[in-house]
Amino acid sequence: MAVLGAAALVLSACGTIEDDDTIAIARATWDSGHMQAAIYAQLLTELGYSVTDPAEHTLDPNGFYPALGNGQYDLWANGWFPIHDIYLEAERVTGQSVELPIEPVGYQVRSGALQGYMIDKATADSMGITSMHQLADPSVAEVFDHDGDGLADLIGCNEGWGCNSVIESHIADLDWGGNVEQVVGDYGDLVAGVQASIAAGEPALFYAWTPNWTFEALRPGVDAVWLESSAIEDDEGLTLVEGLDGCAADPCNLGWAVSSIRAVAHEDLLADHPDIRRLLEVVTIPLADIAVQNALMAGAERDYSEEQIVADAAKWIADNRATVDGWLETARG
Known part of the structure; x- marks a missing residue:
């Protein structure tokens, strides 16, 4: 200081x-x-x-x-x-x-600014994945394990961003967290890697927010889908979004306050x-x-x-x- x-x-x-x-x-x-x-x-x-x-x-x-x-x-x-x-x-x-x-x-x-977790649509469709809570099953989480350590690789955001801390709190406190680790780095570079993975037909699990250029590259409902996830604290329904493209539920509980x-x-x-x-x-x-x-x-x-x-x-x-x-x-x- x-x-x-x-x-x-x-x-x-x-x-x-x-x-x-x-x-x-x-x-x-x-x-x-x-x-x-x-x-x-x-x-x-x-x-x-x-x-x-x-x-x-x-x-x-x-x-x-x-x-x-x-x-x-x-x-x-x-x-x-x-x-x-x-x-x-x-x-x-x-x-x-x-x-x-x-x-x-x-x-x-x-x-009006949204945040939440997404996966590639191909994996969501083939495995019927609509919620982060399904990653509490190790057999589901391992689909997104790219480094072989037994944990799903959740593409997160930069060290020092608020979302970085929130993702870590979700991993610590929610039922799926024990099977997931956050991959930290430059968000633009990380999402460019997600784009490449999806283009190659590989599973991808990542944090996303709007407004952001990534939604032109990874279109909700076409290339990727939103996953529901309960919030740690949400007494006022602040994490519910109606009519959200790319989410299986309506309203969609993103687990992050709008x-x-x-x-x-x-x-x-x-x-x-x-x-x-x-x-x-x-x-x-x-x-x-x-x-x-x-x-x-x-x-x-x-x-x-x-x-x-x-x-x-x-x-x-x-x-x-x-x-x-x-x-x-x-x-x-």
Whole structure:
């Protein structure tokens, strides 16, 4: 934490919101959120602020939330809730029981982002697999054991992502977990491997979320299917999704709460700049628009430049100019 504190002092000396209204904005390591970060940066620029380039401050949640709490950054657009609730707990983030001066603001996407487990459709059809609970049977789990250690290889996500921790908790606490291990690495590379496996007719078990470019490459109900899985805690039915393509049940219990994507900001920024709070409160970006841009990245085989991402953000703003002008008018009060 001493390193983060020192970094915060350096940034303050160079100029952040305290002295020249420069907003220090970061972005997440998952590229499906990069256009949204660029949109927020461009909106803040239109509001009259200087903004750091999000591409130069790409962090996973384990790195971002402590840095935000220490004042090293002012905000990002890539908060996923409730999966990121754990990062609002001060003791987890800083090791101290002191309330963090950070706050989720607005709903970029409200209750529309899905997460869960999928397998290739061929294996699902041939073995009648519709639920993660079937992996409690070792003979089912071994179908997905690619390294010969007796455990199904569940293609997971990056170390430091919230989903990584949730998958580990599922493995520890749910009935199928004793027969499963999470494969950790760069998510894009891992899913590219899943694509290759499915194309070769090999079984694949993997974690998936939307919005994400992978759903252009692995189409639900065509290439892969969702598996049901009970949540550890879900008293309000937050893991149930109706009419989900690629799930055998309706509603489909994914075992993961349907998420909201939200900006998360330092409280000092929000208190000192109420116009920024008002802007963050009203910005929304349709999932369909995010999916279109993610598909462009997928079509480029993940060789997508930062300039293209910035251009995509600018085009989205231009295409939604009347709405954006309304947001800016609201922000200016």
